[in-house]
Amino acid sequence: MAASSLLVLIDDIASILDDVAAMTKVAAKKTAGVLGDDLALNAQQVSGVNADRELPVVWAVAKGSVINKLVLVPAALAISAFLPWAIVPLLMLGGAYLCFEGVEKLAHKFLHHDAGDQAQREAHPKAIADASIDVVALEKDKVKGAVRTDFVLSAEIIVIALGTVATAPFMQQLAVLCLISAVMTIGVYGLVAGIVKLDDLGLYLNRKTGAAARALGRGLLVFAPLLMKTLSVVGTAAMFMVGGGILVHGLPVVYHAIVAISASLSGGNLLLQAIAGSVLPALFGVLAGALVLAPVMLIKRMRG
Numbered sequence: 001m002a003a004s005s006l007l008v009l010i011d012d013i014a015s016i017l018d019d020v021a022a023m024t025k026v027a028a029k030k031t032a033g034v035l036g037d038d039l040a041l042n043a044q045q046v047s048g049v050n051a052d053r054e055l056p057v058v059w060a061v062a063k064g065s066v067i068n069k070l071v072l073v074p075a076a077l078a079i080s081a082f083l084p085w086a087i088v089p090l091l092m093l094g095g096a097y098l099c100f101e102g103v104e105k106l107a108h109k110f111l112h113h114d115a116g117d118q119a120q121r122e123a124h125p126k127a128i129a130d131a132s133i134d135v136v137a138l139e140k141d142k143v144k145g146a147v148r149t150d151f152v153l154s155a156e157i158i159v160i161a162l163g164t165v166a167t168a169p170f171m172q173q174l175a176v177l178c179l180i181s182a183v184m185t186i187g188v189y190g191l192v193a194g195i196v197k198l199d200d201l202g203l204y205l206n207r208k209t210g211a212a213a214r215a216l217g218r219g220l221l222v223f224a225p226l227l228m229k230t231l232s233v234v235g236t237a238a239m240f241m242v243g244g245g246i247l248v249h250g251l252p253v254v255y256h257a258i259v260a261i262s263a264s265l266s267g268g269n270l271l272l273q274a275i276a277g278s279v280l281p282a283l284f285g286v287l288a289g290a291l292v293l294a295p296v297m298l299i300k301r302m303r304g
Helices: 002-046 051-082 084-106 114-129 140-164 170-196 198-206 211-250 252-266 270-302
Strands: none
Touching: 051 084, 051 140, 051 170, 084 140, 084 211, 084 270, 140 170, 140 211, 170 198, 170 211, 198 211, 211 252, 211 270, 252 270
16 A cells, blocks of 8 residues: 555656756746846946956856846746736836936947046956956956846746746746746856856967867957957847837737837848848837936936
8 A cells, every 4th residue: 555655655756857947947947038138238247357367257147047037036926926917017117217327338439538548448458467356356247237137037037937836836836937037047157157257268269270270270360359249249239129019018009009010111121021020029129218317317417
């Protein structure tokens, strides 16, 4: 009797694990698009950091991302259970923040004095050379900004994943969200760490004696800065695409208008319709970010 009960228990556990694996796979597919945006944004956040500080900054942001998910997973489960109506407004706030941050980046050169930026750039290498100064503290603002952005994107990933397991038992929901959070965090920050160290790999290969290794090293040295610049542009665009997409889906009138405009502009061409369906929400995100930025800058000016 005991043996048969044990076998039944093992069978039940295996069945639950199969269900969790299947639901995690579905959730991973649905959040893959956000993963790409998350990668671009975080690689952008690390750009401009001194070479020997790149991995510590990535690690600091990764730890912040883990803390974000430790907060977001139970919060998402609690909101889904007790305040399901609050999910959309919270996502809208996150989308508005992303759009605001994107517009602020675009408007940076108009909102900040060149002399101040130049002084900041000159102070950074001097501080690095000074052993008495805590270099980690110099990247504190950059890490904070990256963690804030990660919080919004992580929230979207978790909410999308939660939607795929909304009808599952609580423990399966918890297991899927934990697996998705772990996979996304390791995947994103592992890739970011690899991207930011491409130039170091290029230097290492360039010192080798083999001609092929040196050629590959030179190629990586040329490719690495181009990739970082590209990711910086893609990261800013991703803010508008993700943030604008969240806002559009939360405003049915705007959503239906964009669908209608995309259909009319494409003339029935599915590819053009898909492109328009991505560009128009991003443009709406730029407009929304500008509308948020204006009062923020006014308040800052009033406060001196």
